[in-house]
Amino acid sequence: MTSPHHAPDAGRYPETFWWGVAGAGHQIEGHDTTSDTSFLEQVEPTVFVEPSGAACRSWELWEQDLDLVAAMGLGAYRFSVEWARVEPEQGVVDPAALDRYDALVDGCLARGLTPVVTLNHFTSPRWFGAAGGWLATDAPASFADQCARVVGRLGDRVPAFVTLNEPNLAATLLWGGLPPFVVDLQRRTLEAASAAAGVPRFRAANVVLPEEREAVEDGTALGHRAARDVVRALAPHARVGLSLAVVDDVALDEEGAALRDRKRAECYERWFDLVRDDDFVGVQNYEQIAHDRTGVVHAGEGSGPVNQMGTPLVPESLGGAVRYVHGATGVPVLVSEHGVATQDDALRAGLVEPALASLDAAVRDGVPVLGYFHWTLMDNFEWIFGYRYQLGLHEVDRVTGRRTAKPSAAVLARAVARRRADALVR
Template structure:
């Protein structure tokens, strides 16, 4: 990676615009948060107020001794009205990139972290035949402004998540609320089919996948036209799926339905991003629940440090390209569990590297306790707490644990 010359391994944190910046009022997600009924527990509001406090956030990463920072450039801010690009938003993100570089942080840019402009959702999002062109135009605008200074380009964040959630055994009320939310949004927006990337209906999966695939390829072409040397890929949500005797067929069907299409697409790219939070064990009757007494995360699945290695190894096995861990963490309000998970998980990752898997870096999700989509502020994945009134950031013990791990690897 030319922009990370001298850096053998990227050590970073991952963040996302809508979840951190706050008041992303021109986005589809903001609109969905405010219709009734809505699947979102609470509106995002000011989130972590990172639009104003972005320098504070970069300072926190620098103080931890990191050398990379992943963030998204919000399309809804850059192009709030179709065909009209905001000079202020572009200037903000340019300052953000320059702020990363001034602090020794390689800027890892995500162009679509679930959210899109409200006007794009009114056009049915990725179901619109012109969606790839519209996305590529946005990417081209950003690349012209600041593409010469970024280190890694990630087109899409977790385009496989809708399929993954069909395997998550969510209560039926969630799917019912998602459908009701989109119906309410369509009515409120005065269109027949309001669609979004992070609230998706099963009958739209194939069309949305096709649209995102074409958009990914179009964006990659644009990025490479500006920077042939810039590494480009997409990031995938990946559980470490393992099987005991009799569970192999179910595990393999899950892999085929959720990951394999995207991993095969990633074979065209410079890397594939892996985002892992859990391991699931399959037996003849389905998922085997955690053993009594085993620590679990806020989703109720066991905290398994070895899950990251399993996901990374499978991603490389199918795609054949290097892996960048674009997210890894644990959803828990017990920071001791997070702190205790970090060391063994990263040790397992380096075992995979020793066994020949090319891994470009590791980004922990996330820097701050932030807005976790439909769960609002009820999930906790940050290395720092955020006061919901003052937005003051306070490091958790896990922040020091991660910083110590990075220091040892870089020393």
């Protein structure tokens, strides 16, 4: 590892702890027209319920976004660099795009925010998808070239890089049993994109066929190693890791434990082996799932509040996920995403304090946690679900781009302020 890490003592967070929010380029910037995902959104048929379009207009309104983060009293902002903007055509770099991300880093620093940069948050250039995406043999090398451009430009001011966002997501979704009609629509989407692009195999990281999952993972694992090498060569002071989608899986009986362990092996094992050479592992937790002899235990009617995907709200899932990942890897943890999809902001607000309390307990028990990033700053484009799911601390007017704080934003601000004050009086 490039630098030593120490767990906070006495259950308190150090002053260096990153309290922030996270976002991703394609989901908020708008008019990301040269990406593989924007291409998939436009073909017919498509698994995406609607195109991303103008999104949150953050390509122009990024300074407003940073002002919102600063106004909440937070100290960090995780964002992604859109490869498709930087290299819209293979071998053709847009210097204005790099200038824009450079200004974003400076804007963070000017507001006292630590920038944490994700090098690939699912989306890639259209030309990358037309070449087969992560199935192409030269994909890791192409990604390494992109990482070198970004890290070379931003690395002097960025203390941490996330190479890839949730490369295990396809496994968790497929293991959980995607409905057959969704898998079929994904297949027809990729067939339509391949035909529209005039290529034998158009592929993207966020629409993965079951039979290609392991091969895609092979490509992204090589991409992570290549990106990690770039960061360590060009920004040796910076921490580097990847983020994983992590469900807090719990077992209710012996058969449930066997089922849980089989899922964990398929969804996490290869990535845990990989991240043991990293400086941190990103944990992205949204839910707890219980297993028993019958399989997954689904929420029954009247069993309590659920998110928009129908999963019960269990605040303690955050602490459970963090403990599991650190215990399995021995690597420091970065909570790179945590939140809830719900139209009822009172549910979101009510989740904040008990979820953070479960993180407090993990820290108190010695789990080294580097930071917490809430997903997300504002309601945005949530991939195949479009704008139907709301995870933001702020509403966004789709016409004007106006941001309006929800009560949960103030709740998170107060919860973080208490913990930051505690760090200052240590």
